[in-house]
Amino acid sequence: VLPLLALLLLPALPVEAAAQAASEQTTFTQIISGTEIEIAFSRPSLRGREEIFGRQIPWGEVWTPGANRATTIRFSKDVVLSGTPVAAGRYSVWLRVLESEPWRLALHADTMLFHSAHPPIDEAVVHVGVERERAGDLQESLEWDLDRIRIDGADLVMHWGRDRVVVPLEVDPGIEFATPAVEARALVGAWLFDDSAALPTPDQMAGWTPDPADPTDRFYQVLLAEPRPRPVRIEYDEETGIVALVDRLIEAAEAAFYSGEGEEPVVVYGQALLPRERGFFTVAGTLGGEVSAVNPRVAPIAEFEYDEAGRAVAFTIRGPDDEVEATAVRAGG
Structure with a gap:
């Protein structure tokens, strides 16, 4: 007959061994x-x-x-x-x-x-x-x-x-990234961009005191620092076919949002225009220069207007409910 102590230990030994060997x-x-x-x-x-x-x-x-x-x-x-x-x-x-x-x-x-x-x-x-x-x-x-x-x-x-x-x-992203060169070159250049429609109203901003510890406050503090309209550029990468909407102010605001309090903001986020049909583009987010986020069903749409020579001279960005979020006019080549 096994001693009582030995009997008590018997159930524990296999469990312990199994735990040690478990993957x-x-x-x-x-x-x-x-x-x-x-x-x-x-x-x-x-x-x-x-x-x-x-x-x-x-x-x-x-x-x-x-x-x-x-x-x-x-x-x-x-x-x-x-x-x-x-x-x-x-x-x-x-x-x-x-x-x-x-x-x-x-x-x-x-x-x-x-x-x-x-x-x-x-x-x-x-x-x-x-x-x-x-x-x-x-x-x-x-x-x-x-x-x-x-x-x-x-x-x-x-x-x-x-x-x-x-x-x-x-994987198949379900959306085209690259814009044909001829169409893309018609967009390239300097633009005056007015996103006032998407900004908080003066009534909403009344009495607002930015809190440096709040990421949203840091974002808006940067975003509201310049008058509208403001300069942006549209650029084209010949190698990837990506059309970029280069907006230094929104990039700086995003960097301020994602940096910690007291940290030096690092710009990694940007925007790309992905082709839908001639003159219409989906506005997508980029991370480190690569397209990283877009839902074609709810993403903003940029619609361009062209002159007789086929050069884009104005565009409007609309949200998913067709509300105007921003407008722009060409400022130069």
Whole structure:
């Protein structure tokens, strides 16, 4: 007969051992422009190990970036991974880890594989080269994430220990970004811009004392600093086909909004004009020069007027309820 103390300890030992070995299962879901990306994976931890690859995971191994069952990824619509088209569907995810060469990301049709399967790369539905980066921070538990999310894609990131793999992911944004050169050049130049209709009224501003700790107050303090109309420019990037509405005042106001109290504002936000039909453009937000946010159903619309030579001479920006938000007239080439 076992002593009472031994009997009391018996239930605890397997539970403790299981807890030490656990690689928690998680699911990450993100929707980008109507495309749903879902990643299901287990999260192994370092547990005191500084280096995993080349040791616990040998160089050359085809490894699922997770544990237990193979990590899976699902795309609700067709996407492009690292320049390679991938059909909508669910796939198991594998990485060939190499010491001195680019790693390879492979998507397999069989989503029920265990981590010990190590399927050959050449049997994958698709496989692409990916760069392994050394990160400054130590990631204890394996993490999948989507970073730098934009209207047309994001970076698919796997991070464990000090190793990161970043895979460019593209989705169909459902809207054209590029404007044909001839049409875009008709817009380029200096403009006098009047957005008084979208600003607070004098009655609304009566008695207003800006609070530097309030982001909205910082935004309006910058935005209201110049008289209307004020100068803006329309510029065209020949390489990307993007037409930019360059408004230094709104950029500075956005920077003031997103900076902390006492911080030096950094301009990263801007605006782009995305073509709908001749003379009509959707006003979209940009981040770091890339189109990052637009909902065509509710975004403001810019409508241009042209002279007999086909050169734009005026435009009006209207909101989703057709209300006028701003007007502009050409001020120069």
